[in-house]
Amino acid sequence: MGTTRALSNAYHPDLARVWDRVVPPGGDLLVERMLRHFERRRPGLRGGRALDLCCGTGRSAYRLASSGYRVVGLDLSPAMIARARRHCRRFVADGRVRFSVADVRDFDEGTGFDLAVAPWDGLNHLATIADLKSCFAAVRRSLVPGGMFLFDLVGRESLVHDSIVVERHHDWVAMLEERFVPESGTSQTRFSGFVRKRGGLYERYDQTLSWTLFAMADVTNALRAAGFREIHRLDEETLEVELTDPEQAPRVFFTALRPRGRWRIPPTPVPADRPGPGGRARRSGPRAGVRSGAVASAIPAGAGSGALPAQSVVGGGGVRRRVPIHPIPNPATAPRTAATRASS
Numbered sequence: 001m002g003t004t005r006a007l008s009n010a011y012h013p014d015l016a017r018v019w020d021r022v023v024p025p026g027g028d029l030l031v032e033r034m035l036r037h038f039e040r041r042r043p044g045l046r047g048g049r050a051l052d053l054c055c056g057t058g059r060s061a062y063r064l065a066s067s068g069y070r071v072v073g074l075d076l077s078p079a080m081i082a083r084a085r086r087h088c089r090r091f092v093a094d095g096r097v098r099f100s101v102a103d104v105r106d107f108d109e110g111t112g113f114d115l116a117v118a119p120w121d122g123l124n125h126l127a128t129i130a131d132l133k134s135c136f137a138a139v140r141r142s143l144v145p146g147g148m149f150l151f152d153l154v155g156r157e158s159l160v161h162d163s164i165v166v167e168r169h170h171d172w173v174a175m176l177e178e179r180f181v182p183e184s185g186t187s188q189t190r191f192s193g194f195v196r197k198r199g200g201l202y203e204r205y206d207q208t209l210s211w212t213l214f215a216m217a218d219v220t221n222a223l224r225a226a227g228f229r230e231i232h233r234l235d236e237e238t239l240e241v242e243l244t245d246p247e248q249a250p251r252v253f254f255t256a257l258r259p260r261g262r263w264r265i266p267p268t269p270v271p272a273d274r275p276g277p278g279g280r281a282r283r284s285g286p287r288a289g290v291r292s293g294a295v296a297s298a299i300p301a302g303a304g305s306g307a308l309p310a311q312s313v314v315g316g317g318g319v320r321r322r323v324p325i326h327p328i329p330n331p332a333t334a335p336r337t338a339a340t341r342a343s344s
């Protein structure tokens with residue numbers, strides 16, 4: 001399938017313990033916005049079946065189940081899944097939620113899902129565009145015709161930097177050392193620190209995780225090649241504003257539909273959003289650096305994205321303009337106009 005099996009970004013048990021403290025289940029603004037967006041555009045599928053990719057400790061699964069969805073959560077880390085099962089035990093007990101240790105690059109949970117979500121940049125942990133394609137194909141197979149896929153990726157502005165962030169709480173300390181490696185196009189983020197265990201003793205943890213900088217144009221093409229349509233790249237604050245320069249945004253929110261009826265593989269990919277020097281499109285190889293999901297997720301619900309000191313460095317949000325949501329045109333089938341040029 002062309003995926004990179006060697007690399008694993010499954011969160012270690014110690015990091016899972018910290019993650020649980022950093023992002024307790026429920027009360028997550030991004031998931032709220034995703035749900036609102038989905039129910040506004042697909043009111044008929046409200047309360048249906050949902051896939052939660054890279055589900056972590058189950059906070060989005062919990063929120064979805066609380067709103068009446070039946071959820072299957074997938075994560076590569078047995079430790080994260082164990083915590084997700086514990087947090088969602090009342091929904092697991094009544095069969096509303098099920099969790100599986102699985103690789104999102106290659107899974108088969110059957111069909112009939114109305115939506116699939118991957119919040120908080122879980123898919124940045126995949127190493128290559130081939131990995132993303134493999135994941136997108138599995139998601140498409142899982143969705144009903146008309147079903148929606150919503151996920152976010154952090155981009156260049158979030159990833160291409162080196163920084164150290166320290167977070168101190170009463171029972172854990174986290175140090176995040178982010179280092180962007182141009183050769184691999186990844187942000188190598190080392191999480192280390194201490195977490196208090198039962199009995200009051202502190203245990204040291206240490207894990208380096210990788211976030212890949214993808215060119216958003218490559219991601220768009222991969223979605224299209226997997227058979228998704230009505231692809232949007234939206235701002236993270238409202239999920240209503242089409243980003244005019246997604247390559248520069250700190251976080252891009254993708255929505256895509258599995259079309260009803262038959263589809264065929266498009267002959268030509270959409271062009272890169274912004275050609276690099278010499279007119280060559282930016283490749284996904286150099287993954288844009290990132291504010292890590294952990295830091296972003298550490299922001300308490302209700303706080304702005306400036307809640308952490310380093311977060312304010314990110315700032316911006318790419319060049320945005322408020323436009324009615326419309327599909328990204330495929331130049332293979334639609335003539336380019338000044339308007340479409342400006343928005344691609």
Ligand SMILES: C[S@@+](CC[C@H](N)C(=O)[O-])C[C@H]1O[C@@H](n2cnc3c(N)ncnc32)[C@H](O)[C@@H]1O
Pocket residue numbers: 008009010011023053054055056057058059060074075076077080102103104105118119120121122125126293294297
């Ligand atoms: C940013 S964290 C959790 C995000 C979670 N959606 C949330 O809102 O808290 C990313 C998760 O992706 C998982 N992960 C990394 N690579 C994966 C893969 N190939 N397949 C499935 N899960 C993966 C990690 O174990 C981790 O739990």
